[in-house]
Amino acid sequence: MPFYIQPIREFLVRPALPESLSRISELAYNLLWSWEPIIRALFRRLDPGLWRSCGYNPVLMLGRISQAALQKAAGDPRYLALYRMACETYDSRVRKGDPPANGQLIAYFSAEYGMTECLPIYSGGLGILSGDHLKSCSDQDFPLVGLGLLYQQGYFRQILNPDGWQQERYPTNDFYTLPLRPVKNAAGEDLKVTVKMPAGPVFIQVWSLEVGRIKLYLLDTNIPENQLPQDRDITDSLYGGDTDTRMRQEIVLGIGGMRALQAMGLKPTVFHMNEGHSAFLALEQIRLLMRDAKLTFEEALEAARGSNVFTTHTPVPAGIDLFDPGLMYHYFSEYCAEIGTDFQQMMALGRRNVFDRGERFSMAVLALNTSCYRNAVSRLHRQVSQEMFHDLWPQLPIWEVPITSITNGVHLPSWLNGDLASLYDQYLQPDWRERFNDPDIWAQVQEIPDEELLEAHRRRKRRLISFVRARQHESALRRQASAAEVRRAGEVLDPNAFTIGFARRFATYKRATLIFRDVERLKRILLHKEMPVQIVIAGKAHPKDQPGKSYIREVVQLSRDPDLWKHVVFVEDYDMKVGRELVQGVDLWLNNPRRGEEACGTSGMKAAINGVLNLSILDGWFDEAYEHSGGWAIGEREPYSEDQDALHASPTRKTRTASTPAPSITCWRAKSSRCSTSSASSRRASGCGG
DSSP, rough: OOOOOOOOEEEEEEEEOOGGTTHHHHHTTTGGTTTTTHHHHHHHHOOOOHHHHHHOOOOOOOSSHHHHHHHHTTTTTHHHHHHHHHHHHHHHHHHHOOOTTTOOOOOEESSBBBOOOOOOOOSHHHHHHHHHHHHHHHHHTTOOEEEOOSSSSEEEEEOOOOOEEEEEEOOOGGGGGGEEEEEEESSSSSSSEEEEEEEEEEEEEEEEEEEEEEEEEEEEEOOOTTHHHHHHHGGBBTTTOHHHHHHHHHHHHIIIHHHHHHTTOOOOOOEEEEEETTTHHHHHHHHHHHHOOOOHHHHHHHHHTTTTEEEOOOOGGGGGGGGOHHHHHHHHHHHHHHTOHHHHHHHHGGGTTOOOTTSSSEEHHHHHHOOOOOEEHHHHHHHHHHTGGGGGGGTTGGGGSSSOOOOOOOOOOSSSHHHHHHHHHHSSSSSTTTTOOOOOHHGGGGGOOOOOOHHHHHHHHHHHHHHHHHHHHHHHTTOOOOOHHHHHHHHOSSTSSSEEESSSSOOGOOOOGGSSSSSSHHHHTTOSSOEEEEEEOOOOOOOOOOHHHHHHHHHHHHTEEEEEEEETEEEOOHHHHHHHHHHHHSSSSOOOOOOTOOOOOOOHHHTTTOOOOEEEESSHHHHHHHHHHHSSEOOSSSSOOSHHHHHHHHTOOOOEOOSSSSSSHHHHHHHTTTOOOHHHHHHHHHHOOO
């Protein structure tokens, strides 16, 4: 006999906002606070301890703060002055510009977005790039909306067992305590759309996230209308589950995203696919054009192609989603029948060899075949991509394969540290925050006294060390370490030692353990009496990546060596907060992937805008910026006929130094003018300027 579980309903009781602080909730629900210091300071000043314990989430904080604290702030003229300044900043940054005269709108689709640490719907560089892209579009008032998935668990939180092996924890996101709101329809009800799956319709709720001037719409299937657990679990976790789950996620993102735009009355003129996860949107475009404009499949394909942009981030074939023909038939046979299209005709859009009916369906090939503009994310990545996909245009030379490049960038206000920003307020033009894309602004950095630059960096370094020690102490207590280990956690790192930073996904091609190949030699460097060196490392491996987890364990074990425990530290649970502290506080940023396998790699840019020099393989962005940015190159640009790992780890291998004067100043100036790749490609594709 079936039984039913009575759902538990939770209620968040919020204190009443005093009249003099009536707009503070409005400020909390717009992620502008994540890159505007004056707005962020408004929440931190209310209660610094609560701000930290709430994970820097102002919505949750306003739900937990006491009425007495709010009343105290409302009666404090200093706080009210800060509040007025925050409101003025908000109004100037969020004020809507005039709608484009040509009615253009860009719809930007991405499977993940790294906006802020309290919204864990990102896993790595792709998501951080998407988040920086939206923030850049807000700053430049581009006509753009974002589409993504709202994951109930998001990406995992990392914990290490006593042996140093990564374990995963999946905390549940409570959407009602995040800076999100459900989108309403004309009747004032939660907006929902449907996509048809083999077992029946799947309902999708649409949520809205404000990112400055930009709207990000996130799709959620964990709602009561979906009776089947597998339907509710589609948006459960980022990159989780099996191939069938990935298929369902990408149907919801691509096809469901298109239907959400329709339901909201939005009519984009450009559809930007950030990676191939959303490429099913092109099939929905074709279906709509065939239904509404009575076009043939070929005509609808050409019409859809003219409005699509595709950015590929993948430098290796293994990183592309591939679906077996049987799985595709299971999900799309009825879809094709509804619009009178032959299933094999549709399958040909995702195959390299259209005559091979056994070939798996490629999401990247689908995106390439249905886009008129295709870009890689660095110049070197363009060459790699042209070689990867040359068989789609076999009649062309490799260098004419129609994939261009726009090098990724970072959102400067999100990653620049406050100490440097304060110096810039003193020495640069007063409007440098609005003109940070103007290279002439950064020539004035030369006027900042070296002593002041150095002291600003030292402050960030001391802050980094305090942060790492606190993290190590918490980690030791959690795993019930010995009293001696808990005590040592507060003694790691030396504020006066040269500090190297390394933080990224622990994919094997990134070679996180390359620096540890010769431990005895490394000890001689780190333990030098007059010039000690230390290394701070952070990163996560995909839950199914056993070699990546082994790399983490190896680093953790080395960090417990009696000689190295003060000099090598692995920081647990890598996220945006950890990454920000590292790129702002270390002296040197290390990046050593195998050449040609890092599409762009923007963490070094974040370090560079904070005055940190790079020591990197000539790959991704560094391959084209090295001679101008300062820092050191590992290896050469020529193809390797020998084992790259052995060559780059060899003690006889020499690095090359960029012949750039005052490199620490040059690197600030050189990187600060970059905007996000996706911003540039959307802008060019929509005719908004290069």
